[in-house]
Amino acid sequence: MEKHYDITVIGSGPGGYIAAIRSAQLGFKTAIIEKYKSYGGTCLNVGCIPSKYLLEGSKFYYKIINESNPYGIKSDNTFIDLSTMDYNKNKLIQKMSNGINFLLKKHNIDIYNGIGSFIDDKTLKINKDTYSNTKIISKNTIIATGSKPRYIPSVNIDKKLIVTSAEALNIKQIYKDIVIIGGGAIGIELASIYARLGSKVTIIEYFDNILPSIDNDISNIMQSILIKNLDIKFIFKCNIEKAVSKGNHVEIVICNDKNQRIIINADYCIIAIGRSPYIKNLQIENINLKLDNNFIKVNKNYETNVKGIYAIGDVIGGNMLAHKSEMEGTLVAEIIHGNKPFFDYKNIPNIVYTWPEIAIIGISEKELKYQNHNYRKSISLFAHNGKANASNETNGQLKVLSDYQTDEILGVQIIGPNASDIISSAISAMTFSASSEDIKYMCFPHPTYSEIFRESCVNLNK
Numbered sequence: 502m503e504k505h506y507d508i509t510v511i512g513s514g515p516g517g518y519i520a521a522i523r524s525a526q527l528g529f530k531t532a533i534i535e536k537y538k539s540y541g542g543t544c545l546n547v548g549c550i551p552s553k554y555l556l557e558g559s560k561f562y563y564k565i566i567n568e569s570n571p572y573g574i575k576s577d578n579t580f581i582d583l584s585t586m587d588y589n590k591n592k593l594i595q596k597m598s599n600g601i602n603f604l605l606k607k608h609n610i611d612i613y614n615g616i617g618s619f620i621d622d623k624t625l626k627i628n629k630d631t632y633s634n635t636k637i638i639s640k641n642t643i644i645a646t647g648s649k650p651r652y653i654p655s656v657n658i659d660k661k662l663i664v665t666s667a668e669a670l671n672i673k674q675i676y677k678d679i680v681i682i683g684g685g686a687i688g689i690e691l692a693s694i695y696a697r698l699g700s701k702v703t704i705i706e707y708f709d710n711i712l713p714s715i716d717n718d719i720s721n722i723m724q725s726i727l728i729k730n731l732d733i734k735f736i737f738k739c740n741i742e743k744a745v746s747k748g749n750h751v752e753i754v755i756c757n758d759k760n761q762r763i764i765i766n767a768d769y770c771i772i773a774i775g776r777s778p779y780i781k782n783l784q785i786e787n788i789n790l791k792l793d794n795n796f797i798k799v800n801k802n803y804e805t806n807v808k809g810i811y812a813i814g815d816v817i818g819g820n821m822l823a824h825k826s827e828m829e830g831t832l833v834a835e836i837i838h839g840n841k842p843f844f845d846y847k848n849i850p851n852i853v854y855t856w857p858e859i860a861i862i863g864i865s866e867k868e869l870k871y872q873n874h875n876y877r878k879s880i881s882l883f884a885h886n887g888k889a890n891a892s893n894e895t896n897g898q899l900k901v902l903s904d905y906q907t908d909e910i911l912g913v914q915i916i917g918p919n920a921s922d923i924i925s926s927a928i929s930a931m932t933f934s935a936s937s938e939d940i941k942y943m944c945f946p947h948p949t950y951s952e953i954f955r956e957s958c959v960n961l962n963k
């Protein structure tokens with residue numbers, strides 16, 4: 502049986518399902534193919550949503566025990582029931598996956614559950630008995646197959662004691678000693694969860710600081726907060742030689758920059774060294790698809806070297822973030838429709854959901870220095886913000902960077918409470934090329950954390 506479509510999307514992550522819905526809204530006959538029964542991809546099933554659920558739960562727990570006294574709250578008998586947290590996290594994933602299913606059906610999108618692969622550039626098959634006689638003939642195909650955790654060749658991930666972020670999000674017990682390999686966003690979010698729940702966490706990082714892409718003033722503040730509040734230990738400039746599960750513990754062998762070999766024992770080891778594009782099973786050899794460092798190579802219209810085959814999201818690289826995939830999902834459908842949407846990649850925000858949170862957008866100060874770009878800078882402290890003081894959340898700062906001559910805002914970096922929400926003002930401002938003076942004449946509600954953005958802009962215009 503042949504099924505004919507204008508657009509077929511492979512993958513139902515934030516890139517894929519948004520691309521499918523936008524395609525259907527634009528009048529295309531659309532299908533989506535998803536390998537797993539649960540829709541939503543990495544983000545919903547083993548990424549953004551479960552990690553944020555656990556971050557929120559562990560933050561509640563930590564704050565009740567450690568930070569509720571100023572409000573007269575006594576927390577002597579507080580305990581956490583991990584099975585309830587885990588059960589509710591899974592229930593949430595199911596609810597949101599059902600929501601995606603509902604939206605796809607509401608837009609009359611045909612859903613195929615199975616692994617999609619190319620027979621040729623216009624024909625796809627699905628590896629499931631139910632579809633053994635079905636061929637999908639599609640004028641256009643959008644590949645949105647996402648990414649998988651990156652592995653260290655010398656480390657055997659047994660998924661019991663040596664795990665990736667996916668397994669680490671199923672918390673069944675509180676291990677005494679945990680080693681996390683990788684001090685990027687995922688590594689320090691997981692470190693925060695486990696440390697708040699009572700584990701002693703050590704982060705091992707190849708570079709000489711955490712969050713290497715963020716300005717050092719911000720990452721240094723984060724590091725000292727993680728040490729002070731959560732007693733997290735950091736080991737920098739180290740390579741992992743091996744990690745071996747010894748039955749009831751893990752032995753990790755690292756090598757530092759002085760070529761010294763160090764053995765570390767832990768109860769649990771999480772590998773969080775980044776993610777790789779996922780193209781397995783697509784049978785791209787049947788269409789001669791070009792790759793760039795294993796990512797699918799696309800032009801500015803997200804079209805691959807094969808006409809009518811597009812790719813978006815983690816599988817094409819860049820910022821591997823859900824909102825970047827979503828944006829590309831919208832853009833690609835509109836481009837296929839013939840629209841000419843404009844999107845500026847420098848305005849993609851990047852968030853780290855620790856507490857306090859980090860949120861950044863635009864060009865960093867280290868990049869401006871590297872470019873010899875003349876800039877102005879203002880830093881405001883949460884210690885001077887009314888809402889932060891009322892909430893006992895005075896850690897952190899907001900930094901605004903603007904062009905020296907035009908005053909256009911070039912970048913904003915925040916470490917502080919609700920930074921992930923505050924950054925939205927900066928996103929709007931930068932999308933419309935606002936200057937810091939423009940923000941000075943905007944009225945922000947008081948008392949709010951977001952006032953700190955205006956305060957910083959006012960300080961740039963004294």
Ligand SMILES: Cc1cc2nc3c(=O)[nH]c(=O)nc-3n(C[C@H](O)[C@H](O)[C@H](O)COP(=O)(O)OP(=O)(O)OC[C@H]3O[C@@H](n4cnc5c(N)ncnc54)[C@H](O)[C@@H]3O)c2cc1C
Binds near residue numbers: 618
């Ligand atoms: C622990 C963790 C926390 C994260 N937190 C955040 C966060 O807070 N904010 C943020 O922006 N990003 C976060 N991310 C990153 C985010 O999850 C990804 O950037 C996002 O999911 C990428 O979306 P995507 O649609 O490109 O791919 P994916 O979400 O990876 O979806 C790809 C889909 O394609 C399917 N698929 C693959 N091959 C086939 C095939 N051949 N046939 C059929 N289906 C196939 C897969 O099963 C999957 O469902 C996090 C990631 C992790 C691991």
